[in-house]
Amino acid sequence: MITIRKLARQPDATRRRKMVRLLVRFEGLLRSGDPNATRDRYWRDLAELISADGSVPERVRRQAARVQELLSDTLEPPERAANAVSEDLVLRAVNDLLHALSEAVGHEAADWDLEAPAGVPLSGLSSSGSSPAPAPALDGARLFLERIRSPFNLGAIARTAAAFGLPELVLCPESVSPEHKRARRAAMGGFEMLATRRQPLEELAALDLPLLALETGGSPIGEYAFPDHGLVLIGSEELGLSPGALELADRSAGRVSIPAPGRKRSLNAAVAVGILLYCWHADLSRRERSSRATASG
Numbered sequence: 001m002i003t004i005r006k007l008a009r010q011p012d013a014t015r016r017r018k019m020v021r022l023l024v025r026f027e028g029l030l031r032s033g034d035p036n037a038t039r040d041r042y043w044r045d046l047a048e049l050i051s052a053d054g055s056v057p058e059r060v061r062r063q064a065a066r067v068q069e070l071l072s073d074t075l076e077p078p079e080r081a082a083n084a085v086s087e088d089l090v091l092r093a094v095n096d097l098l099h100a101l102s103e104a105v106g107h108e109a110a111d112w113d114l115e116a117p118a119g120v121p122l123s124g125l126s127s128s129g130s131s132p133a134p135a136p137a138l139d140g141a142r143l144f145l146e147r148i149r150s151p152f153n154l155g156a157i158a159r160t161a162a163a164f165g166l167p168e169l170v171l172c173p174e175s176v177s178p179e180h181k182r183a184r185r186a187a188m189g190g191f192e193m194l195a196t197r198r199q200p201l202e203e204l205a206a207l208d209l210p211l212l213a214l215e216t217g218g219s220p221i222g223e224y225a226f227p228d229h230g231l232v233l234i235g236s237e238e239l240g241l242s243p244g245a246l247e248l249a250d251r252s253a254g255r256v257s258i259p260a261p262g263r264k265r266s267l268n269a270a271v272a273v274g275i276l277l278y279c280w281h282a283d284l285s286r287r288e289r290s291s292r293a294t295a296s297g
Helices: 004-008 012-031 041-051 058-075 087-105 151-163 181-187 201-206 243-250 269-296
Strands: 141-145 168-171 195-198 211-220 230-234 255-257
Touching: 004 012, 004 041, 012 041, 012 087, 041 058, 041 087, 058 087, 141 151, 141 269, 151 168, 151 181, 151 269, 201 243, 211 243, 211 269, 230 243, 230 269, 243 255
Parallel strands: 141 168, 141 230, 168 195, 211 230, 211 255
Antiparallel strands: none
16 A cells, blocks of 8 residues: 555645545445554545645545544544544545545546445334334336336336346337446346346237336326236336337236326336335235234234
């Protein structure tokens, strides 16, 4: 690891890039729970160097000074420290500094999963303090994507589908490829967790599944009675579902709509899929809880 003295002698652009990489490393140590991370003077000295670096914006220097202050307190013996400093506070301050400096360097923010706060179990606790019963996965649900053109939307849909436990995505021949690099990036590993296949719309009628359309003009999603299993038809970002797809749904499980009370009357396709899968999952979970309560009573 480069010494602080050598880092300070680097050309401005080189120094800023190296400082970003060092902050990434420091954040990784903090996230891993390394007990010695905040007690290593190297990181305080790095923050001090950034705070004194006239080549970076003022807001970056202010954030660096905040990190320097927090790390200085962690280096003091407990009896001399003015205030106890939590590792979470240091982590969040370092994260803010990393992103401020990255923006100054010209790096774009990446895409991450939504995680639980540091130190909090992802599953959480119920109001009674006990672990909640695991919710059922939507392993009886499928999505049919008709002419989804955006690689980002496809990847985001795959990511959400994997999060809710769907086993498969079905794409019409005209939809964007799951192999597109932007789709893979947006999916964050989602494609590795579910199967994908191509199938023409005309062949869906032969499937032994209820077919429902996510489209305007249907039952409000809060009132719709979701089936135990089924195939959701999702339409093109530009044109929505084709008349043939709507006809299939109307002959089967119907249409479900997401009311939009604001001035913008439409939703991004991937966002709409996320809302639908959450509501479907919540509906099945409520029914399962009710069934368990009836059986135990």
